[in-house]
Amino acid sequence: MAHAMPDLFKIDVKGKSITHARSEMVARGKVVATDEPPERGGTDLFATPLETMLSSFLGCTNVIANYVAGLLKMELRGLEFEVCGHFDTRGVFGKADIGTPFPVIELTVFVLTDAEDAQIEQLKTITGEKCPVSVLLRRAGCEIKENWVRK
Incomplete structure (x- = not known):
């Protein structure tokens, strides 16, 4: 299915540090989180x-x-x-x-x-x-x- 797309548009994402290894970002109201495995000081809750x-x-x-x-x-x-x-x-x-x-x-x-x-x-x-x-x-x-x- 074809969708009309403008030639140029912005993609905005905001984020914050939860810990030194974990971040949470918000894009279009959707949360995206990243983390690190325990051997790198993370909690391994999310993908790196x-x-x-x-x-x-x-x-x-x-x-x-x-x-x-x-x-x-x-x-x-x-x-x-x-x-x-x-x-x-x-x-x-x-x-x-x-x-x-x-x-x-x-x-x-x-x-x-x-x-x-x-x-x-x-x-x-x-x-x-x-x-x-x-x-x-x-x-x-x-x-x-x-x-x-x-x-």
Whole structure:
């Protein structure tokens, strides 16, 4: 379903520190919280900020892939995702000057469809070019290794 979107709009989020490891943010009246595991002084109640970032990548990939499938007139019965970010902590801890904290992100998308391989490849390419989170990660220097598999 197509939705009319303005060319430019603001996305506002407010947040506060609950503890040194836990934060709560509010976006459109919805609470988003992050935390750290106990070994980093957190309570492990919520995903970490980095897990949340990778989750945002999957959520954005879902929205844009479904949009692109509509443009391609491609039937999707569903999508399933796996992501693994390779986190280089040397920059955070001052051990090295690194270009990106995530040199490699592995993305696997299981596509529930009867579409041909060529159409799945087209879906993958266009989604990567249009997904705002994907674009940000790539421009930040992340190598995104993608594997889109028919399921």
